Amino acid sequence: MFDDFESARMGHVAGLRRSGDAAGRVLTAADFAGAAQEIAQWEGYRPTPLVELDALAGALGLAKVLYKDEGPRFGLGSFKALGGAYAALRVLQQEISQALGRPVSPGDIRSGRHAELASRIVLVTATDGNHGRSLAWGCRRFGAPCRIYIHAEVSEARAEAMRALGADMVRIEGNYDDSVALAREEAEANGWFVVSDTSWPGYTETPRDVMAGYGVMVKEVCDVLDRPPTHAFLQAGVGGLAAAVAAGLRQQWGREAPRVVVVEPELAACLFESARAGRMTCIRVEEETVMAGLSCGEPSGIAWEILVEEASDFLTVPESFVGPATRLLARPVGNDPEIEAGESAVAGLAATIAAARSEEIRGALGLDAGSRVLLIGSEGVTDPDAYAAIMAAGGGA
């Protein structure tokens, strides 16, 4: 059943585990609380399910595998709905407060009280799909124009989903990192506002808000668990998701917080290479991974600041794990519930399976029969054609 997950195909490097307070400083408890309080008031807000995959855990010799299924999040298909839209609201709040010379509340923006001012504030971003969808959705809710840059390999289905939410789409030659650069350049030239999920020197406030929004997932997990997981396997693109979850878990459970394992595609392993080099390192993405949301060559600086302290291990997974992991969720072990997951969602699960079955990595990561592993199923089926192809490739079994 697990023969496709050859652990020899994974890369593993130990984390740097520098000591420090980044988990409570880069993202504070107040950042998380502010985002959670606001997002809970949005129409359609409902915690996503934390699914227990007990049969799978048993088959892997683990106590628990807990899968936070972000597919249903706000009807947008991924956890990203929490980040971009919240950060958009914060930019509008700040700009409108400045224009009026007095503070306005997020509720004022949400209710459309300043619609005329909001309609003149253009928000832009580069995206692999999910972040842009969140921003486009937020802009439509809050009445701001939205412009989104996508690279050559972003599927037309993903582009159409953003267009349908009212965004102006700009497709470029080149890769994700090139699209980030162009979004920045054009925003600067035109007085638009970049709402990016990645940070760079001098640009940290908005990506911090994005990550504060992701903290809602941690709050929901903590609300339903009576004791902490022992491990969290977190897939990463620029590292915002992994760092936000790691910080939230540390704030919630202190010394009892789970061991954080960062998982990346081998084709886009910028955090893995950073850990190996002992400092933040960029790589050039030469070939696009099917895990589209994870295809990033440049870590987010503020995410790295947290992960350099909080991540105990960095793993890479090959492309060949994606299909089997997706199909395993759809056609589960024993009585486990069926889950439909997108390509980027399954990286953490795939790494857990391969790690649990490798004597060496299992030992290195401290996985045993008492382990309770938390996974963030970061997207549902956000690209139906890609999902259908993956399912078809597995035959009828």
Ligand SMILES: Cc1ncc(COP(=O)(O)O)c(C=O)c1O
């Ligand atoms: C579905 C999905 N999972 C995980 C990630 C990784 O998030 P981050 O880039 O913050 O590491 C992304 C990013 O776009 C994503 O879309």
